[in-house]
Amino acid sequence: xxxxxxxxxxxxxxxxxxxxxxxxxxxxxxxxxxxxxxxxxxxxxxxxxxxxxxxxxxxxxxxxxxxxxxxxxxxxxxxxxxxxxxxxxxxxxxxxxxxxxxxxxxxxxxxxxxxxxxxxxxxxxxxxxxxxxxxxxxxxxxxxxxxxxxxxxxxxxxxxxxxxxxxxxxxxxxxxxxxxxxxxxxxxxxxxxxxxxxxxxxxxxxxxxxxxxxxxxxxxxxxxxxxxxxxxxxxxxxxxxxxxxxxxxxxxxxxxxxxxxxxxxxxxxxxxxxxxxxxxxxxxxxxxxxxxxxxxxxxxxxxxxxxxxxxxxxxxxxxxxxxxxxxxxxxxxxxxxxxxxxxxxxxxxxxxxxxxxxxxxxxxxxxxxxxxxxxxxxxxxxxxxxxxxxxxxxxxxxxxxxxxxxxxxxxxxxxxxxxxxxxxxxxxxxxxxxxxxxxxxxxxxxxxxxxxxxxxxxxxxxxxxxxxxxxxxxxxxxxxxxxxxxxxxxxxxxxxxxxxxxxxxxxxxxxxxxxxxxxxxxxxxxxxxxxxxxxxxxxxxxxxxxxxxxxxxxxxxxxxxxxxxxxxxxxx
Numbered sequence: 001x002x003x004x005x006x007x008x009x010x011x012x013x014x015x016x017x018x019x020x021x022x023x024x025x026x027x028x029x030x031x032x033x034x035x036x037x038x039x040x041x042x043x044x045x046x047x048x049x050x051x052x053x054x055x056x057x058x059x060x061x062x063x064x065x066x067x068x069x070x071x072x073x074x075x076x077x078x079x080x081x082x083x084x085x086x087x088x089x090x091x092x093x094x095x096x097x098x099x100x101x102x103x104x105x106x107x108x109x110x111x112x113x114x115x116x117x118x119x120x121x122x123x124x125x126x127x128x129x130x131x132x133x134x135x136x137x138x139x140x141x142x143x144x145x146x147x148x149x150x151x152x153x154x155x156x157x158x159x160x161x162x163x164x165x166x167x168x169x170x171x172x173x174x175x176x177x178x179x180x181x182x183x184x185x186x187x188x189x190x191x192x193x194x195x196x197x198x199x200x201x202x203x204x205x206x207x208x209x210x211x212x213x214x215x216x217x218x219x220x221x222x223x224x225x226x227x228x229x230x231x232x233x234x235x236x237x238x239x240x241x242x243x244x245x246x247x248x249x250x251x252x253x254x255x256x257x258x259x260x261x262x263x264x265x266x267x268x269x270x271x272x273x274x275x276x277x278x279x280x281x282x283x284x285x286x287x288x289x290x291x292x293x294x295x296x297x298x299x300x301x302x303x304x305x306x307x308x309x310x311x312x313x314x315x316x317x318x319x320x321x322x323x324x325x326x327x328x329x330x331x332x333x334x335x336x337x338x339x340x341x342x343x344x345x346x347x348x349x350x351x352x353x354x355x356x357x358x359x360x361x362x363x364x365x366x367x368x369x370x371x372x373x374x375x376x377x378x379x380x381x382x383x384x385x386x387x388x389x390x391x392x393x394x395x396x397x398x399x400x401x402x403x404x405x406x407x408x409x410x411x412x413x414x415x416x417x418x419x420x421x422x423x424x425x426x427x428x429x430x431x432x433x434x435x436x437x438x439x440x441x442x443x444x445x446x447x448x449x450x451x452x453x454x455x456x457x458x459x460x461x462x463x464x465x466x467x468x469x470x471x472x473x474x475x476x477x478x479x480x481x482x483x484x485x486x487x488x489x490x491x492x493x494x495x496x497x498x499x500x501x502x503x504x505x506x507x508x509x510x511x512x513x514x515x516x517x518x519x520x521x522x523x524x525x526x527x528x529x530x531x532x533x534x535x536x537x538x539x540x541x542x543x544x545x546x547x548x549x550x551x552x553x554x555x556x557x558x559x560x561x562x563x564x565x566x567x568x569x570x571x572x
Contacts, residue, residue: 003381003447005389010219015183015208017093019215019250020057023050027226027252034256034271035082048082050252059167060090060160061178066170067145069121070177073191075099075114075143078125080232080257083149083160085245087123088236092208094181096120098190099203100237107131114143117191117203117421121145129154185209191421192239194368203421204239210371211243213414217391218247221378223338223360226252230275231267233258233282239372240342240364244277268333275338279559280346280363281485283339287350288481290328292509295481307356321358328357340364342373345452345471347478348384355382363387365452367438369430370394371415374438375450386449391415398444399435402467405443406453410435441469458563460489463496466540473541476533477501480526482509485553489567491545500545501530502570507550523548 013019023030028051035046048056064074074091076098078084091098099117101110110131114122122143124132132146133154146157153159171179189211191203230248232255234241248255256271258264261282267273294303310321322329329336339354339361346363354361364376365387374396377388390396394413401407416436419427430437441459442452454469461467470488477486484504490497503526510522517525527546534542547570554562554569 003383003389003449004378005381005448006220006392007223007378007380008220010216012216013212013250015093015185015212016089016189016246017183019212019246020054020089020093022250023226023252024054030226030252031254032249033082033085034254036257036259050249053086056086056164057090057093058171058179059164060086061094061167062170062175063163063167064090064095064121065177065181066166066175069095069145070181072096072120073099073117074121074123075101075117075119076123077101077103077110077128077237078123078149079103079127080236080241081125081149082257083123083125084236087147087149087160088242090178092189093183094178097188100190100192100242102193102237103127103235107134111135111138113193113201115141117193118142121147123147123149123160126150126153129157132157183208185212188418192237192368202423202426204369205418205421206239206371207418210415210417211246213393214243214371214373214391215247215250217393217415218243218373218376219250220392221376221381221388222247222340222362223379224248224251224253224275228253228274228338229271229335230255230277231258231264231271231273232256233264233276233278234342239368240277240366243372244340248275265331265333268336271333272335273333274335275340276336277340277342280341280350281559283341283354283361284347284350284478285484286332287353288506288509290331291353292481292512296512310356310358319358321356325357329359338362342366345387345475347475349479351382352384365440365450367440369417369436370411370413370438371417373415374409374411374413381449383445383447383449386445386451388450389448390450396444396450397435398442399437401443406441406469407443408456409438409440409442409450409452411438412436460497460499462490462499462540464540468499468541473501473533473537473543476537477503477530480529482506482513482526485561487553487561487563487566488543489563489570491570498545499541499543500547500570501543502547502549502553502566504549504551504553519548 029049031047032050032053033048037044074096076084076087088098099119135141135143148157148159151159151161185208188205189208190206193201193203230253232245236242258267294300306324310324339359341363351361362377364373366372366374374394375387375390381388396411398407399410412435439456441454441456444450454471458470459467473488474486482505484506486503488501491500526548530543530546554565
């Protein structure tokens, strides 16, 4: 099939209220969410239709306006849950500016961001009640209203449940201030803070047009169905998580929540999940677990042979993959058909492996500042190692490319942020002549496929002037079955850098595969594998130092390794 940049012609929805109105109009009785309610060992389920979801948004929005918060900033913090979505969309769709906060931040950073953004209302879940209490007692605090997502909370706070009742009463009496409020598609509706400490994190200011244009672009290439079930796994405070949710809502899909990273597999079965958006690290771990079990059963060669047979038949439009690999698919719930990964490049062997099982696996590329997707694969445009084509309404080009065609990726499109909140200097550093400078390095091939080679700030420059993109080498290392995560870096040696790799190994795998081996013996086994990888790399890209550990690396809340902190640890 010839690669296409666009597969569908979706309706253009100019703002997020229209995004929500569409499924309410077309699929009012579809379940927008399924919420599990646990009582001891027993669980019951609440099924929330699109009609009810919209009603709850209208109720909360009306109550917030009645309290005087029209045009104010409203922060939301907590794990992915129904109430998070209600608070977020009520704010966006007629109240004010939403400030989604990272639930993984330390208490002092949460306080710092609330102060920096001058937040008026904090919507929080039970876990953050003590933080909310502390903030409410602090002098000079800007937050005036604290709303708990949970029905039981400190008596000084109100609850979302009470707010919904209040809004319902107001609407019944004829209050339409929220429902009829005008949406300015060019006005800032969200301030989303990037990863970093309170002092370093920058608040990307996003508009309805930024979000709506990106949802429109994604729906040009993604084969979603109103009958799909999406597991809302990526945190909603992350732009890919929240934009992803709105994409699914626009299609009338059902959204469910994961009980935790340990419960992904049973949750996939429980809800018969068909669409899954996640980070590559998780997909790679899932794939390695599948392949380790295949290896344990002595069926590696058989699987490889059957994959070749299936791919040969595909040339004649005969697809037997899901029948042949039914057992694998059943372990993942049996219904999963479409996997989307973002936030980092995925190992091409993993993407190809899932495709061999009959699951469409695509990846995208983007940033918080671009709401977020700039490029993505689609069913006709998959070139392993790339992240697909630029989105239909986005222009991408390579700034100042080197002899290999690698340079900084810069972007222009309706999804690019207005700028950073109260930080004109940082805004001017990244938006120049209408082009957003991503800080990512990459190349675009002759067919238009985009390849990411790494972050500009991560490039290792050797004394001889050679540039090494660590992410490129890390992709080779991650293919080793026992590698849980790895980081390639330059270790100072004299006046030059020694190319090094740190590997976190999977204890379960190594104990089964290499029983009784000491740490030193394990190091020697891994070093032998690294040497084999080196044999396929240019001399200057070969790794010359190895650190082996079972201790997880320090990461951001979006599961990206904090390279600087890890390198500091290795230098000690």
